[in-house]
Amino acid sequence: MNIKHPSDSEVIMTHLVLPNDTNQLGNLLGGKLMHWIDIAAALTAMRHSGRVCVTASVDEIEFSEPIKLGHVVVIRSVITRAFRTSMEIFVETWREDPLNNVRAKASSAYLTFVGIDQYGKPLQAPPVDPVSEEEQHRFEEAAIRREARLKYRETIRARRG
Ligand SMILES: CC(C)(COP(=O)(O)OP(=O)(O)OC[C@H]1O[C@@H](n2cnc3c(N)ncnc32)[C@H](O)[C@@H]1OP(=O)(O)O)[C@@H](O)C(=O)NCCC(=O)NCCS
Numbered sequence: 001m002n003i004k005h006p007s008d009s010e011v012i013m014t015h016l017v018l019p020n021d022t023n024q025l026g027n028l029l030g031g032k033l034m035h036w037i038d039i040a041a042a043l044t045a046m047r048h049s050g051r052v053c054v055t056a057s058v059d060e061i062e063f064s065e066p067i068k069l070g071h072v073v074v075i076r077s078v079i080t081r082a083f084r085t086s087m088e089i090f091v092e093t094w095r096e097d098p099l100n101n102v103r104a105k106a107s108s109a110y111l112t113f114v115g116i117d118q119y120g121k122p123l124q125a126p127p128v129d130p131v132s133e134e135e136q137h138r139f140e141e142a143a144i145r146r147e148a149r150l151k152y153r154e155t156i157r158a159r160r161g
Contacts, residue, residue: 051115
């Protein structure tokens with residue numbers, strides 16, 4: 001299976017926040033941003049694996065800055081690591097005021113995707129070859145996040161019996 005670099009499947013998405021995307025205060029709805037994040041991450045997983053991919057889980061998403069009507073939302077999605085069939089994707093979001101070009105980080109999240117066949121059976125994913133120092137850090141830390149995720153699921157299941 002061909003090894004791939006994170007840059008091979010990077011996705012940059014840009015949206016203008018319109019009235020339909022906002023709440024009564026004129027702020028972008030969290031659910032709308034989560035939808036865009038999910039789509040960007042799905043595209044990265046599909047580019048990396050060449051498969052139809054489904055969201056297996058989304059780790060904590062933090063919304064650090066409100067995004068206002070008329071702002072531009074820039075979403076960057078990259079793969080950090082592939083395991084057997086699952087792929088961890090890191091998504092960062094910035095809000096940008098298009099009138100003065102001021103940009104601020106608005107959120108970040110890790111998502112896990114799985115490539116599946118027509119019957120929903122998980123398929124092996126190509127390995128990731130990290131190049132930059134940052135990619136190397138995220139690659140190594142992905143194993144720690146995965147272990148924590150799996151352990152959390154096991155603990156909750158065991159508690160419920
Ligand atoms: C995700 C899904 C394909 C996993 O299938 P499965 O039959 O449980 O298969 P497995 O147990 O072999 O898991 C496959 C991989 O997914 C990972 N995985 C499964 N559930 C996970 C979760 N909640 N979080 C993170 N990873 C998960 C497993 O660790 C495994 O990874 P690996 O192959 O790299 O070791 C299946 O649960 C599914 O189709 N879920 C619905 C997905 C969906 O519809 N998403 C949109 C929501 S509307």
